[in-house]
Amino acid sequence: MSLIYPFLKNVEQAVKNAIHTLEVIQDLSGQALTAGDDVFSEDLGIDFDGWVRVQVVLTADAVVEVKLNGAYGALNNGTALTAGNLYEFDVTVTEGDSLNLRVSASQTPSLLRLIKCLL
Secondary structure (H helix, E strand, O other): OOOHHHHHHHHHHHHHHHOOEEEEEEEOOOOOEOOOOOOOOOOEEOOOOEEEEEEEEOOOOEOEEEEEOOEEEEOHHHOOEOOOOOEEEEEEEOOOOEEEEEEOOOEOOOEEEEEEEEO
């Protein structure tokens, strides 16, 4: 028993260390968005290595684009997200990156959150 206990404590600590840390960094749910405009007036500065999870429920079908370090790229292979459905996308980021979003149709999304995901 005395040999197993330290081993189990090490496994417990390893599991705790492996669990992701999640934190909402922006929540724009219920805020009006204009088609083709950046969601944030200034790009968000990223101060960590990990992922930004984009959670979105739109009220009108639209293509959602991520602007990462000045370059735009569409989520969902450029296919419009269907209104009323929940979508989640992970964007890999490193400290010093900048990030923004835009949508192709003006609307007030039911859910639009950016979540900081760390390992």
